[in-house]
Amino acid sequence: MLCEQCNSPMEPEEEREFGGRKLCEDCYIDALSPAKTCDPWATYTASRLDTQELNPAQEVILKLIAQQGHATLAELMKATGLDEAALMREIAALRHMELIRGAMMPGGGRAFKLFKDQG
Ligand SMILES: [Zn+2]
Structure with a gap:
């Protein structure tokens, strides 16, 4: 059968x-x-x-953005200790994973927010 x-x-x-x-x-x-x-x-x-396992720098980035609601490039460089080029690579990876996105601050200037934060 x-x-x-x-x-x-x-x-x-x-x-x-x-x-x-x-x-x-x-x-x-x-x-x-x-x-x-x-x-x-x-x-x-x-x-x-x-494949979405985060490296330590990416975790620092996400944590800072989650804590503050947003974070600027300068704040993220300070928090991660990375130079701008290295930081941008991590940010690009996080954006690709749809975990963060770029945002314009009300006062002008760029920052990053959590992807799900549409505010
Ligand atoms: Zn069977």
Whole structure:
């Protein structure tokens, strides 16, 4: 007989029932643990999150912006100890990850805000 999920042949004693379907043991285990799925979108999302691990400088940048609501380039250089070129690389990475965005300050001048902060 065949598993109704993956169509692989299975012995009658391997048969498991889940949601009214007859499944092989592998598919039954998969059905019981929906987090472990072969959904390409879930895999994509998970791998995308994996690549979003922040380095220490990026964490300092995010923390300062979260604390102050915004931060200028000068403030971020002071907080991270990076020079402008190195800092801009980290900022570019954070913007690419949609964690921060550039913003104009009411008094003029550029600053950075959290991406989700639309104020
Ligand atoms: Zn199966």
